[in-house]
Amino acid sequence: MSSFQARQGSLKIVDAAKVAARGALFVTEARLRSMLKWVWLIISIAIANPVLYLISIGLGLGSYIDQNAGSAGIDGVSYLTFLAPALLATAAIQGAMDESVFPTLEGFKWNKTFFSMNATPLSGNHIAMGVFFNSLIRTVFTAVLYWLVMLAFGVLESPRAYLAIFTAVMAGAAFGALMQALAGLLENENMFFTIVERFIIMPLFLFSGTFYPLSSMPIFLQWIGWISPLWHATELGRWLTYGSEISTSMLFVHFIFLNSILAVGLFASRRIFTRRLGK
Amino acid sequence: MSESLIRARGLTKKFDDFTAVNGIDFDVLKGESFGLLGPNGAGKSTAMRMIGATSQRTSGELTILGKDPEQFGPQIRAHLGVVPQQDNLDTQLSVTENLYIYGRYFGLSRKFLKGKIEELLAFAQLEEKRSAKVESLSGGMKRRLTIARALVSEPEILMLDEPTTGLDPQARHILWDRLFRLKEDGVTLLITTHFMDEAEQLCDRLVVMDKGSIMAEGSPAQLIKDYSTKEVLEVRFGSERNAGMANDLGQLCERIEELPDRILMYTEDGEELLERVYKKGFHPKTSLVRRSSLEDVFLRLTGRTLVD
Amino acid sequence: MILSTAVAIAEARMGKPGEKYYSGRSRAIMERAYIAFKSSTWMIVISGFVEPVLFLLSFGYGLKDLVGDITVAGQPVGYVAFIAPALLATSAMNGAIYDSTMNVYFKLKHDRLYHGMLATSLGPMDVALGEISWALLRGLSYSIGFMAIVAPLGLIPSMWGILAIPAAVLIAFGFASFGMAVTSYMKSFQQLEIVNVVLLPMFLFSGSFYPLDVFPEWLQTVIRIFPLAHAIDLVRGLTLGNISWALAGHAMYFVVMIVIGLFFTTRRLNALFMR
Ligand SMILES: Nc1ncnc2c1ncn2[C@@H]1O[C@H](COP(=O)(O)OP(=O)(O)OP(=O)(O)O)[C@@H](O)[C@H]1O
Numbered sequence: 123m124s125s126f127q128a129r130q131g132s133l134k135i136v137d138a139a140k141v142a143a144r145g146a147l148f149v150t151e152a153r154l155r156s157m158l159k160w161v162w163l164i165i166s167i168a169i170a171n172p173v174l175y176l177i178s179i180g181l182g183l184g185s186y187i188d189q190n191a192g193s194a195g196i197d198g199v200s201y202l203t204f205l206a207p208a209l210l211a212t213a214a215i216q217g218a219m220d221e222s223v224f225p226t227l228e229g230f231k232w233n234k235t236f237f238s239m240n241a242t243p244l245s246g247n248h249i250a251m252g253v254f255f256n257s258l259i260r261t262v263f264t265a266v267l268y269w270l271v272m273l274a275f276g277v278l279e280s281p282r283a284y285l286a287i288f289t290a291v292m293a294g295a296a297f298g299a300l301m302q303a304l305a306g307l308l309e310n311e312n313m314f315f316t317i318v319e320r321f322i323i324m325p326l327f328l329f330s331g332t333f334y335p336l337s338s339m340p341i342f343l344q345w346i347g348w349i350s351p352l353w354h355a356t357e358l359g360r361w362l363t364y365g366s367e368i369s370t371s372m373l374f375v376h377f378i379f380l381n382s383i384l385a386v387g388l389f390a391s392r393r394i395f396t397r398r399l400g401k
Numbered sequence: 402m403s404e405s406l407i408r409a410r411g412l413t414k415k416f417d418d419f420t421a422v423n424g425i426d427f428d429v430l431k432g433e434s435f436g437l438l439g440p441n442g443a444g445k446s447t448a449m450r451m452i453g454a455t456s457q458r459t460s461g462e463l464t465i466l467g468k469d470p471e472q473f474g475p476q477i478r479a480h481l482g483v484v485p486q487q488d489n490l491d492t493q494l495s496v497t498e499n500l501y502i503y504g505r506y507f508g509l510s511r512k513f514l515k516g517k518i519e520e521l522l523a524f525a526q527l528e529e530k531r532s533a534k535v536e537s538l539s540g541g542m543k544r545r546l547t548i549a550r551a552l553v554s555e556p557e558i559l560m561l562d563e564p565t566t567g568l569d570p571q572a573r574h575i576l577w578d579r580l581f582r583l584k585e586d587g588v589t590l591l592i593t594t595h596f597m598d599e600a601e602q603l604c605d606r607l608v609v610m611d612k613g614s615i616m617a618e619g620s621p622a623q624l625i626k627d628y629s630t631k632e633v634l635e636v637r638f639g640s641e642r643n644a645g646m647a648n649d650l651g652q653l654c655e656r657i658e659e660l661p662d663r664i665l666m667y668t669e670d671g672e673e674l675l676e677r678v679y680k681k682g683f684h685p686k687t688s689l690v691r692r693s694s695l696e697d698v699f700l701r702l703t704g705r706t707l708v709d
Numbered sequence: 710m711i712l713s714t715a716v717a718i719a720e721a722r723m724g725k726p727g728e729k730y731y732s733g734r735s736r737a738i739m740e741r742a743y744i745a746f747k748s749s750t751w752m753i754v755i756s757g758f759v760e761p762v763l764f765l766l767s768f769g770y771g772l773k774d775l776v777g778d779i780t781v782a783g784q785p786v787g788y789v790a791f792i793a794p795a796l797l798a799t800s801a802m803n804g805a806i807y808d809s810t811m812n813v814y815f816k817l818k819h820d821r822l823y824h825g826m827l828a829t830s831l832g833p834m835d836v837a838l839g840e841i842s843w844a845l846l847r848g849l850s851y852s853i854g855f856m857a858i859v860a861p862l863g864l865i866p867s868m869w870g871i872l873a874i875p876a877a878v879l880i881a882f883g884f885a886s887f888g889m890a891v892t893s894y895m896k897s898f899q900q901l902e903i904v905n906v907v908l909l910p911m912f913l914f915s916g917s918f919y920p921l922d923v924f925p926e927w928l929q930t931v932i933r934i935f936p937l938a939h940a941i942d943l944v945r946g947l948t949l950g951n952i953s954w955a956l957a958g959h960a961m962y963f964v965v966m967i968v969i970g971l972f973f974t975t976r977r978l979n980a981l982f983m984r
């Protein structure tokens with residue numbers, strides 16, 4: 123309190139136009155800082171998760187499946203190769219979820235940081251986009267690490283396999299944006315995480331053709347895959363990593379589906395954030 | 402002399418190396434209303450939690466209703482009603498359910514609670530919110546519910562840690578009134594507060610705490626008499642000039658305190674002092690004459706203001 | 710002076726052992742859980758029941774043709790019947806762990822709920838016992854519900870299978886008491902993440918989805934240090950009717966776990982609830 127600088131005035135030192143243009147980045151910076159506190163945990167999860175899953179399910183369960191399937195393999199390849207791209211997309215989605223839902227609940231409810239941000243020149247749109255960018259960073263990071271582990275396991279057969287990182291990130295971004303909007307809607311729900319985890323994430327994970335071709339599910343369960351970003355990203359990932367058979371039109375369908383979800387999610391997040399802050 | 406319900410000797414609480422309560426002695430007598438007054442971090446809440454038998458002391462003696470809280474926690478707490486500084490209502494339950502289940506924790510019968518809940522809802526003016534979830538209550542409503550909840554077991558000792566923070570003036574006065582009536586019924590009150598008027602109104606006797614120690618003890622009137630003058634003149638000269646004035650003004654009165662934003666001049670007759678200030682050629686921007694309060698007692702004892 | 714009922718009840722325990730911690734009314738805590746269940750936590754409670762069923766649908770029916778039959782004790786077993794008991798054991802574990810770690814920690818630090826409870830004539834032991842009992846009651850209803858779905862599907866070939874229900878409760882008790890002991894040592898929410906770090910590999914490697922013998926000897930030995938493998942072997946042995954003394958050994962593992970967990974929880978009660 124002792125040495126105050128001479129007052130210059132906010133008219134002089136705050137550049138409202140600059141904030142309007144780059145506000146989202148300031149929010150991203152704030153979020154990134156709090157994420158960095160966790161950086162070791164995030165890195166360990168990002169590496170341990172694929173290694174454990176690929177060994178346990180891919181190799182362990184895979185040894186039974188490969189034995190049973192004989193030389194035909196599953197979709198023409200080993201079970202490990204078949205499973206890996208699905209797990210890549212899953213990890214990207216999970217990373218995006220963690221970094222969009224948690225901060226949204228925190229910002230609106232637990233410590234109300236969004237309201238204090240909104241008391242500065244930052245708007246609801248800035249905050250929504252800032253949170254999204256931050257979760258995008260986490261998603262890219264997770265996907266790249268996962269991809270490197272896949273490389274080490276030798277399941278990337280196609281030269282264009284690196285593109286699977288992009289399709290996984292696309293799914294993560296789409297799903298994260300949608301969940302961010304949903305989390306923004308919730309007024310008071312401590313149990314949100316558990317509910318979403320068990321009624322949305324789990325079913326999507328289990329019924330999106332992750333562990334076996336979607337077509338081997340009874341038809342009344344297949345629709346879960348059709349609306350699941352995970353399935354679309356997995357299909358693209360399988361085509362990219364080992365060249366599974368897929369028609370060009372379906373490639374477009376997957377691509378367009380993911381991007382539409384992303385657009386809807388972002389639009390809804392911005393609307394919902396702005397409205398809730400203005401309430 | 403009536404019996405001492407709470408007795409502390411050398412009561413101390415340390416958190417690792419930090420001493421939050423540093424060897425305090427006091428007695429609370431049956432039926433009296435006893436206050437703990439002090440600035441943020443003085444150790445009031447820590448002392449309250451030890452008395453509430455929910456925090457273990459590091460050293461010293463403490464008996465509540467003649468028993469050691471370390472040995473007889475549940476039995477002692479059966480006689481206490483506790484209003485913690487921070488509300489800890491059950492957010493998964495509604496207003497009525499909160500009152501009900503809290504009564505069940507004391508083992509009270511469902512039949513008894515049915516009537517009691519109505520009475521407490523009326524007391525807390527929450528009848529219209531009876532089936533609302535706690536989360537949807539306003540801050541002041543939550544506070545009133547916490548206070549009502551503490552009364553569910555008709556406790557012998559009611560412990561209130563800053564009970565009126567967040568209450569509007571009307572609710573505050575209703576609470577004071579209700580506390581008076583409980584006192585008339587023989588309930589012993591233990592109160593911490595930042596509000597001078599509250600301490601002066603409610604407490605028969607109080608201790609002033611600072612940095613874990615007791616600085617003084619007595620009735621509000623006695624403390625003011627012992628540690629301050631009858632009246633105080635507050636003058637302001639603007640933030641730059643206050644400092645320079647203190648020396649000159651000091652000669653005009655018994656005692657002077659210099660705060661960042663104003664100067665306090667202690668005297669028996671404030672108006673007369675103000676005249677002398679003007680005569681000397683000083684022209685404060687604002688001036689105010691008031692009676693001495695516990696705030697001044699505290700300032701005298703510690704050199705700091707109570708409400709920063 | 711009229712002695713209120715509260716006083717009378719608390720004083721009834723005067724001189725009895727443990728009066729310092731326990732006032733003999735953990736049922737009040739269960740009553741609270743029941744009221745909360747009715748009004749707000751039922752979604753979570755039900756979701757815990759749905760989880761193993763979803764796994765059964767997905768893994769069981771999606772993978773059964775890909776994997777084929779699995780040989781257990783010399784007998785071929787259909788894949789769905791093979792994983793069903795593992796899912797029962799795993800969901801008993803998950804429920805108990807959630808109740809005793811996250812749930813306790815949140816009520817403790819976030820809602821300060823236990824502070825309120827302990828300002829009454831309840832003791833820390835009442836709270837701990839009440840919470841664990843509620844968790845077990847939940848575990849019991851989950852396993853009854855799960856059995857009611859899988860038994861009619863012919864996935865429980867042996868009559869011994871009925872014992873899988875008490876076995877699941879035993880497993881839940883083991884994890885709950887141990888989890889609570891662990892929670893009592895947690896200083897921050899971040900440390901709770903450690904629980905998940907242990908759970909995921911345990912879930913993936915304890916033989917839920919295929920027999921452990923695909924792994925090298927040493928890894929199998931390591932896996933058997935952890936409780937989930939014992940839980941799965943116990944429940945699977947019962948549902949498939951492979952009764953042997955080994956099952957008693959698995960059950961003993963959980964008895965020991967309960968004893969150790971309760972011992973530390975009791976010791977740390979004050980640290981957990983009364984700092
Ligand atoms: N659980 C704890 N662990 C460590 N330090 C603590 C703990 N509780 C209180 N303290 C410290 O003890 C000191 C006294 O705290 P206490 O809450 O008793 O103050 P208080 O007089 O009630 O203040 P206020 O008026 O702000 O409520 C503070 O410095 C506080 O930081």
Ligand SMILES: [Mg+2]
Pocket residue numbers: 445446447486562
């Ligand atoms: Mg306090």
